[in-house]
Amino acid sequence: MARYHIETYGCTSNRGESRQIESALRDAGHYPVDSPTDADVAIMNTCTVVEKTERNMLRRAKELEQETADLIVTGCMALAQGELFREERVDARIVHWDDVPSAVTNGECPTPGPGVEPVLEGVVGILPIARGCMCNCSYCITKFATGRIDSPPVEENVEKARALVHAGAKEIRVTGQDTGVYGWDEGERKLPELLSRICDIDGDFRVRVGMANPKGVHGIREELARVFAEEEKLYNFLHAPVQSGSNAVLGDMRRQHQVSEYVEVVETFDSRLNYWTLSTDFIVGFPTEEEADHRQSMALLRETRPEKINVTRFSKRPGTDAARMKGLGGTVKKERSKAMSELKMEVVGEAYEAMVGTTQEVLVVEEGTGDSVKCRDEAYRQIVVQHAPEYGLEPGDFCEVEVTGHQTVYAFGEPV
Structure with a gap:
């Protein structure tokens, strides 16, 4: 038996990967410890979404190297930029998510699967329904780690969800790099079916759907909105990252959707649901973003009024096409980010103010x-x-x- 310590950085999907790794390790008789200094092996599940995160990952890897006898590094940064750890002379094994359990004890541990007892975060169970996406965004480095969409069968994901409920999950977080295109690699649009099947599982629990890009949602918007309206276990919550209110910038980003498609998704959900949350993301200061493009993003925010908004300043990621573009100055990005963040607080604050007394x-x-x-x-x-x-x-x-x-x-x- 091995004592392991695992640290996870980044999105809910990455946390889901870690929970599957933990499930396999515990199923094989290994057990967690709180400190890397008490562990036989430390596992670091990395993120690399922006440059600041990359620096933090390298710093933490160097610390863990000193604190534990054996370090395994996995996750998006490890798989997309593994050479950086070698250049920084970090003494660690770079391992794919799926190979971590067997790497812990040199092949004696099973890989995660639907039959393995799940590990919860309190009363929350994380369900990664697929890995990868259908996009080829010019700024994204994560695609180098996750690749194209790879969708397991609906039944396999339903069984994983059932195991989470049986383990005590009261909230299931359906995650992926792009949940909206689940099943597209098999030529089908399976997300509505999957959500209905999960909601049919016996038990009193709720289901939250993770990030789904507007292009994928647009093609299933009517059916998806109907499922949301009919299934009481589904949170009325949609995370559809638009990234920009300018079609010209979206084209340079290679985002696949047009602003009008995003708006049509919002309008469809508005027509079906009386009370719901729209969550979206904006990238501020993309290299080709002009002042007029920024104004269009601000206008779109005012028009659609999402109740949850992530505002991120553009950060060049190595190996991406956008990294070769001439960037905007830091002052410009800072000013635009400040303006959008102020508008965000105004819009979100109004949504929560309307809840008072209900x-x-x-x-x-x-x-x-x-x-x-x-x-x-x-x-x-x-x-x-x-x-x-x-x-x-x-x-x-x-x-x-x-x-x-x-x-x-x-x-x-x-x-x-």
């Missing part, structure tokens, strides 16, 4: 600071309940709360 059914997902708990309502909006022990609330509980106030990006509530 009553929402929520799922307690995790403990917060002090004696508070973090909850999610049917639209996946975060509501914090303070003094939770007084109400006997703990993760996994369902209850009704009255929204009493908000802090711009989350609300406060009291059980009724």
Whole structure:
């Protein structure tokens, strides 16, 4: 038996990869420890989405190298930029996600599979439904690690979801680099079917769908919105990263969708759902973004009014086509990012202000600071309940709360 310590960085999909690695390790009799200094092997699951993250990954790898006898590095940065760890003389094995369990004990450990007991994060189970995407974005380095979409059968993912529910999951997070194109490699659009099948599993739980690019969602928008409207277990939450409000910039990004397609997706969900959350991403300061393009992005934000918005300054990633473009100055990116972030807070704040005085059914997902708990309502909006022990609330509980106030990006509530 081996003692392992695992650290995960980046998106929910990456965390799902780590949970599958852990499931296989525990199934083989190995056990986790909290500190790398107490481990026989440390596993670092890396991210490389922006340059700052890349620097942090190298720094942490060097620290782990000193703290443990054996270091395995996996994840997006390891697979897309493994040479950087060698150039920095990090003494580590670069291993694909699927090969980590066997690498821990030189082939004696099974690889993750649907029959392995899942590992939860509290009451949350992460379900990676596929790896890779159908895009070839000019700025993206992750595609070098994940490749094109590879979709396991619907039944396999349903069985994994059922195992999560049986293990105690109250929230299942369906993840992938692009969930909207699940099944496209097999010539089918399978996401609506998969979500319906998961919701048919016996149990009281909720399902959140992870990032789905607008192009993939656009082709299934009517059917997908219908599933959201019909399935009570599905959070009314859609993460569709538009990245820019300018068709010219989207073309340079090779994003595949047009602004109009993104808007049509939003309009379709608006027509089906009375209360839902639109989440989106904007990249500010792409090399070809002119001031007029930036204004178009700001206008799109005002028009569609997403309740959750990720604003990221463009960062050149090595090996991508966008890295060879002449970039904008740091001052320009900073000013545009500041302007969009201010608008974001205005739009999101108005959405949460409108919730005050309403009553929402929520799922307690995790403990917060002090004696508070973090909850999610049917639209996946975060509501914090303070003094939770007084109400006997703990993760996994369902209850009704009255929204009493908000802090711009989350609300406060009291059980009724």
